[in-house]
Amino acid sequence: MKDPFADSVITLQVQGQQISARAGQTVAAAMLAAGRLSWRTTARGRRPRGVFCGIGVCFDCLVTVNGIRDIRACQRRATDGDVIEFQDEALPKIPGGE
Template structure:
């Protein structure tokens, strides 16, 4: 996992670990971080595929304005991954064509 665990100013950044599932694979996340941050820390860059051209989409603005990071969470479509906090045992799926990991 790619994370800063000891910040030079903030000190140790220890948080409770949670597990989410993305496209059928389990990944470790940290309590209260966004879905996008958890996936990014685990090397996941593509969150969905565009409707027309099926092009990969991921994190663009990171603040909820562009909607490029839409995913399905626990069956609810078009949830913005960049502003939605992870929860333990959350089921996240990409939208558009699914590519197996």
């Protein structure tokens, strides 16, 4: 049986840049195929993160999709026209802290 998504190309907007993906791919798979290995940094150490577990258990692949924060890129199927933004935030400063 032929894969119904095999020939379907969709377009995503990732950090303001358009990328092509195959219908049925997850957001993470689309970004990896486009050459992006990381799309988030840790709040404390500013270390790059992308796909770690790939099954939705960890939180390393979080992105904002169409304005909705904290979406696991490894679990969300990409849809034509999706706008993907990276979540790159520092921890809030604590008054009197370092």
